[in-house]
Amino acid sequence: MQDEESTARGLQNRDPETWAEVYEKYFPRVYRYIALRVSDKTEAEDLTGQVFLKALESVSSFKWRGVPASAWLFRIAHNCVIDYWRTSKAKYNLPLDESLVGNDADPVSEAERNVDISQVVQAVGQLTQAQRDVIELRFAGGLSTAEVAKVLGKSQGAVKVLQHSALIALRRRLSSGRKDEEEL
Amino acid sequence: MKKNFDDMLDICLDRIVRGDTIEQCLESYPEQAAELEPLLRAALATVRASSSIEPRPEFQRLAKHQLLSTIEEKRKKLTVHRKTLWSWQRRWAVALVAVLVILLAGVGTVSASASSLPGDTLYPVKTAAENVQGFFTFxxxxxxxxxxxxxxxxxxxxxxxxxxxxxxxxxxxxxxxxxxxxxxxxxxxxxxxxxxxxxxxxxxxxxxxxxxxxxxxxxxxxxxxxxxxxxxxxxxxxxxxxxxxxxxxxxxxxxxxxxxx
Structure with missing residues (x-):
């Protein structure tokens, strides 16, 4: 992968090789981030495709100021999701679409894994919006704290504080979810 | 002190995302291990849950094809636009210079230049007049x-x-x-x-x-x-x-x- 500055130049020049490289690197990450937010496979695919097309449309306004391409792409993805919820009739915090999860050869372990994933998705869905933004960008998008800060327009310190409080809330919800399961 | 803990947590999270185990992270911060561990376990569960969400390979290929085709189209359009713009700019520039040469030289000079040959003083006036004529030939x-x-x-x-x-x-x-x-x-x-x-x-x-x-x-x-x-x-x-x-x-x-x- 080229360094960030030459990647930015390649993107601006609409160099197909750079775009293909960026696509391969970020498509799965952008998809995961969107899929967690919309919980619907088809919508997640459409929106991820749109993110890259929108990025292409707006690449002339993308200036290299030390901001990596990842932060720029995820800001577009973040705005796409916000627009989606603003215009969509679907309810926020939908249960996880099980087909989002990759197939497992063993149906028992696949079922167990789906339960775990559903619990995590549910717990993340109960966080405050600001905490949820940080957790999804950080763990589904795979961004660093600095990149998350750029996407959300917050300081790194603020992102770290949100990350900490989000993990405390997640831990509490996940452990209470497990207790409920054990009682059943 | 609180800020330091946020930094330690952040470093451990980066390591977990990169594939380190929780135990490896805790070894680096033994004093904060008790507080860090449950948070790292919650983070690891979230990382694992999200990493099992995979796009369909056929959709990924299709979307890539669509993106690269759009790029190709845009590049083609841009090249044609630049060429057309350049060709028109050049044509106007040549005609403008030619008109200026003719105006400065005067109509009599232009007629006199008709019989000039390459190397003659008036030959550039002759070719300038030809450029103007060409510009207005449709x-x-x-x-x-x-x-x-x-x-x-x-x-x-x-x-x-x-x-x-x-x-x-x-x-x-x-x-x-x-x-x-x-x-x-x-x-x-x-x-x-x-x-x-x-x-x-x-x-x-x-x-x-x-x-x-x-x-x-x-x-x-x-x-x-x-x-x-x-x-x-x-x-x-x-x-x-x-x-x-x-x-x-x-x-x-x-x-x-x-x-x-």
Whole structure:
């Protein structure tokens, strides 16, 4: 992968090789981030495709100021999701679409894994919006704290504080979810 | 102190995302291990849950194809736009300079320049006037005829230079070839090609051939190379004129009625 500055130049020049490289690197990450937010496979695919097309449309306004391409792409993805919820009739915090999860050869372990994933998705869905933004960008998008800060327009310190409080809330919800399961 | 814990947590999270185990992270911060561990376990569960969400490979391929096709389309459009813009800018610039030359030189000078030859003071005025005339010539057949007139003019100038025993500049031969090529390009793209224009092109290329073949025997050996090059180009042009003639012949050939064999 080229360094960030030459990647930015390649993107601006609409160099197909750079775009293909960026696509391969970020498509799965952008998809995961969107899929967690919309919980619907088809919508997640459409929106991820749109993110890259929108990025292409707006690449002339993308200036290299030390901001990596990842932060720029995820800001577009973040705005796409916000627009989606603003215009969509679907309810926020939908249960996880099980087909989002990759197939497992063993149906028992696949079922167990789906339960775990559903619990995590549910717990993340109960966080405050600001905490949820940080957790999804950080763990589904795979961004660093600095990149998350750029996407959300917050300081790194603020992102770290949100990350900490989000993990405390997640831990509490996940452990209470497990207790409920054990009682059943 | 609180801020330091946030930093430690952040470092551990980066390591977990990269694939380190919780135990490895806790070894680095034994004093905070008890507080860090449950948070790292919650983070790890979230990382694992999200990493099991995978896009369908066929959709990923399809979306990539769509993106790269859009890029290709945009690049093509941009190239065409730049070329068109540049070509128009150049045409206007040439015409503008030519008009200025004519205005500065005056109408009398322009008429006087008509008989000038390459190397004469007034020759640039003559070519500037030709540029203006070309700029205001519209329609493909008219444009092709205009280029053929220019090429014939260059041939006449060549004859005169030889008569007056003057040097033959390379630029004159190049101008003649390029004007002939321009006419051929325009005529080749014309769907309703007329016999008259093609005959004129055949006459022009045949004249060029005759003059250059005679000339190559007369000029000193140093000038032979450039005349030979011009002759080669004129032979190519004659070949293309013949092809065009053939094309016109086919399109104009009357169809034989089946009832009158």
């Amino acid at each position: 329609g493909s057949e008219a444009k092709a005829n205009f280029y053929m007139s220019l090429a014939q003019r260059r041939l006449n100038e060549l004859n005169k230079l030889v008569e007056e025993n003057r040097d033959i500049p390379q630029s004159l031969l190049e101008a003649m070839s390029s004007e002939t090529d321009n006419a051929i390009t325009i005529l080749s793209g014309n769907q309703q090609l007329g016999n008259e224009s093609v005959d004129r092109l055949m006459g022009l290329t045949s004249n060029q051939n005759t003059v250059l073949t005679e000339l190559i025997e007369e000029v000193p050996s140093t000038a032979k190379v450039k005349i030979q090059e011009a002759l080669n180009k004129s032979e190519d042009a004659q070949g293309q004129a013949l092809l065009l003639k053939d094309k016109v012949g086919h399109t104009e050939r009357p169809q034989v009625s089946p009832s009158h064999p």
